Structure formats: structure tokens, C-alpha cells
Amino acid sequence: MISVLRKYNVGIDALKISKETKNKMPIWHHIDASSNHLWSKKSARCLRREHQVITVEDLESVILNPQLGPRNCTTNKECVDMAAKLMELLSEKFNPLYNTPRKDDLEGAQITQSRHGEVVTINNNIGLFRVL
Secondary structure: OHHHHHHOOOOOOOOOOOHHHHHHOEOOOOOOOOOOOOOOOHHHHHHHHOOOOOEHHHHHHHHHOHHHOOOOOOOHHHHHHHHHHHHHHOOOOOOOOOOOOOOOOOOOOEEEEOOOOOEEEEEOOOOEEEEO
């Protein structure tokens, strides 16, 4: 599915994402990831296999509790550093360590559907017009 999205240059656009939703997103093949060159590194493989990191929340727990690494991890410091790098790659919009970066200014906006099926948002108070 992700390859089809990238093939047709389509993405997910959400104005505000709750912290819970940010935490539940998978860190591997994340929709905000622009490159995956770090995923094949030794410490990233260790995060997947030994630390069992699947979601952004798992990655955050590795960063916040570095001493709780698995016993069979011989490179715990490198794993924590890699977790921090992966978290830094996420933009503020998808990073749970940040609040949503902007106010959406859509209070009182009219949301209509055009005859062609796209969603149109019009807000006359601030001059906002966008087609989704």
C-alpha cells in the first residue's frame, strides 16, 4: 500500500494528530519517513529484533529508559542513539515529543463537497480556502 501511495505521490494529510495516534504509528515504514537508510544499520536491526520496537511509543520508551534494554543486547548505547536519531527524523507533526505545531483556524469554517467530489473548506473570516 505504501508503495502505491509513493508511486502516485499521494500522502496522508491530517491537520491535528493526537499524541495517542502519534504513539501508535509504526516506526518502520512510517508515513513521515523520507528515507530509510538507517533501517538497515546494526543498531536498527537490534531495535527491531532484541528490543522489539514496532511503534513510535516503543521507540520513545527505549529513549526514555535506556537502562531497561534486553540482556542479549550488547550495543545498548548505540541502540539508544539510533532510537534518538529515528525520533529526530520525524517532523513535529508526527513526533509525540512535540505538541501539534500549529492551530488549525478552522473553527466556524464551512466544509462542503463540490460536484466533482473533492472536499472544499471555506472560512470567510480569515480568507481560508483549500481543496482536499
